[in-house]
Amino acid sequence: xxxxxxxxxxxxxxxxxxxxxxxxxxxxxxxxxxxxxxxxxxxxxxxxxxxxxxxxxxxxxxxxxxxxxxxxxxxxxxxxxxxxxxxxxxxxxxxxxxxxxxxxxxxxxxxxxxxxxxxxxxxxxxxxxxxxxxxxxxxxxxxxxxxxxxxxxxxxxxxxxxxxxxxxxxxxxxxxxxxxxxxxxxxxxxxxxxxxxxxxxxxxxxxxxxxxxxxxxxxxxxxxxxxxxxxxxxxxxxxxxxxxxxxxxxxxxxxxxxxxxxxxxxxxxxxxxxxxxxxxxxxxxxxxxxxxxxxxxxxxxxxxxxxxxxxxxxxxxxxxxxxxxxxxxxxxxxxxxxxxxxxxxxxxxxxxxxxxxxxxxxxxxxxxxxxxxxxxxxxxxxxxxxxxxxxxxxxxxxxxxxxxxxxxxxxxxxxxxxxxxxxxxxxxxxxxxxxxxxxxxxxxxxxxxxxxxxxxxxxxxxxxxxxxxxxxxxxxxxxxxxxxxxxxxxxxxxxxxxxxxxxxxxxxxxxxxxxxxxxxxxxxxxxxxxxxxxxxxxxxxxxxxxxxxxxxxxxxxxxxxxxxxxxxxxxxxxxxxxxxxxxxxxxxxxxxxxxxxxxxxxxxxxxxxxxxxxxxxxxxxxxxxxxxxxxxxxxxxxxxxxxxxxxxxxxxxxxxxxxxxxxxxxxxxxxxxxxxxxxxxxxxxxxxxxxxxxxxxxxxxxxxxxxxxxxxxxxxxxxxxxxxxxxxxxxxxxxxxxxxxxxxxxxxxxxxxxxxxxxxxxxxxxxxxxxxxxxxxxxxxxxxx
Numbered sequence: 001x002x003x004x005x006x007x008x009x010x011x012x013x014x015x016x017x018x019x020x021x022x023x024x025x026x027x028x029x030x031x032x033x034x035x036x037x038x039x040x041x042x043x044x045x046x047x048x049x050x051x052x053x054x055x056x057x058x059x060x061x062x063x064x065x066x067x068x069x070x071x072x073x074x075x076x077x078x079x080x081x082x083x084x085x086x087x088x089x090x091x092x093x094x095x096x097x098x099x100x101x102x103x104x105x106x107x108x109x110x111x112x113x114x115x116x117x118x119x120x121x122x123x124x125x126x127x128x129x130x131x132x133x134x135x136x137x138x139x140x141x142x143x144x145x146x147x148x149x150x151x152x153x154x155x156x157x158x159x160x161x162x163x164x165x166x167x168x169x170x171x172x173x174x175x176x177x178x179x180x181x182x183x184x185x186x187x188x189x190x191x192x193x194x195x196x197x198x199x200x201x202x203x204x205x206x207x208x209x210x211x212x213x214x215x216x217x218x219x220x221x222x223x224x225x226x227x228x229x230x231x232x233x234x235x236x237x238x239x240x241x242x243x244x245x246x247x248x249x250x251x252x253x254x255x256x257x258x259x260x261x262x263x264x265x266x267x268x269x270x271x272x273x274x275x276x277x278x279x280x281x282x283x284x285x286x287x288x289x290x291x292x293x294x295x296x297x298x299x300x301x302x303x304x305x306x307x308x309x310x311x312x313x314x315x316x317x318x319x320x321x322x323x324x325x326x327x328x329x330x331x332x333x334x335x336x337x338x339x340x341x342x343x344x345x346x347x348x349x350x351x352x353x354x355x356x357x358x359x360x361x362x363x364x365x366x367x368x369x370x371x372x373x374x375x376x377x378x379x380x381x382x383x384x385x386x387x388x389x390x391x392x393x394x395x396x397x398x399x400x401x402x403x404x405x406x407x408x409x410x411x412x413x414x415x416x417x418x419x420x421x422x423x424x425x426x427x428x429x430x431x432x433x434x435x436x437x438x439x440x441x442x443x444x445x446x447x448x449x450x451x452x453x454x455x456x457x458x459x460x461x462x463x464x465x466x467x468x469x470x471x472x473x474x475x476x477x478x479x480x481x482x483x484x485x486x487x488x489x490x491x492x493x494x495x496x497x498x499x500x501x502x503x504x505x506x507x508x509x510x511x512x513x514x515x516x517x518x519x520x521x522x523x524x525x526x527x528x529x530x531x532x533x534x535x536x537x538x539x540x541x542x543x544x545x546x547x548x549x550x551x552x553x554x555x556x557x558x559x560x561x562x563x564x565x566x567x568x569x570x571x572x573x574x575x576x577x578x579x580x581x582x583x584x585x586x587x588x589x590x591x592x593x594x595x596x597x598x599x600x601x602x603x604x605x606x607x608x609x610x611x612x613x614x615x616x617x618x619x620x621x622x623x624x625x626x627x628x629x630x631x632x633x634x635x636x637x638x639x640x641x642x643x644x645x646x647x648x649x650x651x652x653x654x655x656x657x658x659x660x661x662x663x664x665x666x667x668x669x670x671x672x673x674x675x676x677x678x679x680x681x682x683x684x685x686x687x688x689x690x691x692x693x694x695x696x697x698x699x700x701x702x703x704x705x706x707x708x709x710x711x712x713x714x715x716x717x718x719x720x721x722x723x724x725x726x727x728x729x730x731x732x733x734x735x736x737x738x739x740x741x742x743x744x745x746x747x748x749x750x751x752x753x754x755x756x757x758x759x760x761x762x763x764x765x766x767x768x769x770x771x772x773x774x775x776x777x778x779x780x781x782x783x784x785x
Contacts, residue, residue: 017093033166074100077096115197125190288371301551324345404443410423410430443477478491691704
């Protein structure tokens, strides 16, 4: 049987690691099903190379021989990407995947082919059977010269990351909502699309050859002088042709498709019109963010450069992007003028620029047009679904749109700069005015949900109807437009706050479908993974977030990653990310605190205190975590002064510190203030028990049960103390800091010597060690240790 295109030995080459097929034959079953699907997709026979019983140099201990090179001469290469595939020790990775990419880059069709719809597809069609670590994804993308795009066969549910099976026991629990048969069909369709594109390129190549040959017959009929002239011309053409084809067969230059849309300048004399320029800028940014083949910085990352003396090259390095988009906007009468320039960091001049003068009513179409032009310049592959999302022009009342943009400016000020309640109220009023003029303005309802989340979270925390208004706003927005990424994120936040974890995760997944660059969805998925004590998934999502976000919160996110590494006992990694955060924001107080935290978790309290005192020189904000540490070390005077500051902070801000009332109570008790101590112990019991009854995150994380156990133990109610400790001990993992805390927590002094307490501590330590070992193995697999 011959290959579809002459000169190739196979249409498809299946590459995999033997260990991924050894246990349950997943790869064999996949290949069998794919062959069946290909038979119903192609009229011709498709030749597939699949080494089911390793031979001919395909064993992982063998060297590559000539027979393998022949087999790799195929049209499409399908790697089964698992958690162990991207490994220099893997035969499949080194001698199949990397070799094919190099070989295909130099053959007549190249590694990437243009599809009939204008998009570009890679002849490597990855099949992912696991969610990968960010380092593996980057490794694959560095070899491919672009994003790792293929068809996923991944089953995901809380704590689960495995290959999708042909027959699932509980298909409805799969977060990805994918079905095995559908994914097989997608692979077959993708294969057909690529092979058709290669066939079209082959036809064009033949036509080109015929056009070169035609003049030769004419030359043969000419006189000697013409023949000599023709021969000279032909020689020149051959030389030029050789140079052209030689260059075209070189591996394509790797283009980093990353971009930051800088704050647009307003050309209006009225500074109050800046919000119009910002609105256009953000709309173009959001359109670009819908393209998965691009990495787009959010507005929160670029806002810091609104007033800066830094060069674009410096900004590009700081944001880790290759391209930056500058823009200027002006509105005069019913007309709008937009000037945009695309700049490549590190190069002078611009790579593309354009000017748009349109009617103001056509502004939505202009924003879409600009985004698509930029995507073309960056050679980004746009799927049909993404194209529809970008081209969609909403029908919004322009007066309502004006109020909305002014509201977004106020909300951005509140979230990034001021945290002033008056600013938040102003934003809310403007969004209500937008809805008054256009009751079908979906984004305005989403904006009101953002306002409600920011302004009412703590005041409604113990309410029966906690955050229900946010759900009302997001449901309304999605009933009008069900493709709003931000609405899904906010609704996910609602479910997460109400302890509906699976629902929350699904919302974040949908958000990423409509905006694959939304770092907030990755951050929230990381939080959920860490809440479920799935640290591997947590790290994976956290890394995906920080590659898409370079804003003011980045140091804080890096500190989160460091803290989670410390949770599972990897002190060196924690130290590294704490230092990365310090290098970004120069916050020495925060850095000294984090070093103190590492020392404290590792039970070096004396060193912890030294580092902590260094942090206090530049830190005027009271740290609630210090209270328990002062309690443990018997520093009663320092604890009392801090408790007074925390009480004042709570009254001034209205923000409750639910896990500190018993610490304040203990501190006041030690200072002889029995009445005040009694009040705060009762407050702790009230908030703890109500959080449990209402199913708040404070309770589902078991923090409420721990704090109640500590409170009851100190008050002498052992029955309730152990009742809460037993519930607390049901967690499937305990971070290292919690083990250190319970060992030295003075509120448990009454029961620490009892066998029941000792068994609970032993159980905690065993669960910690089990997760530490699981993460250690994963880090080794990723080459991160």
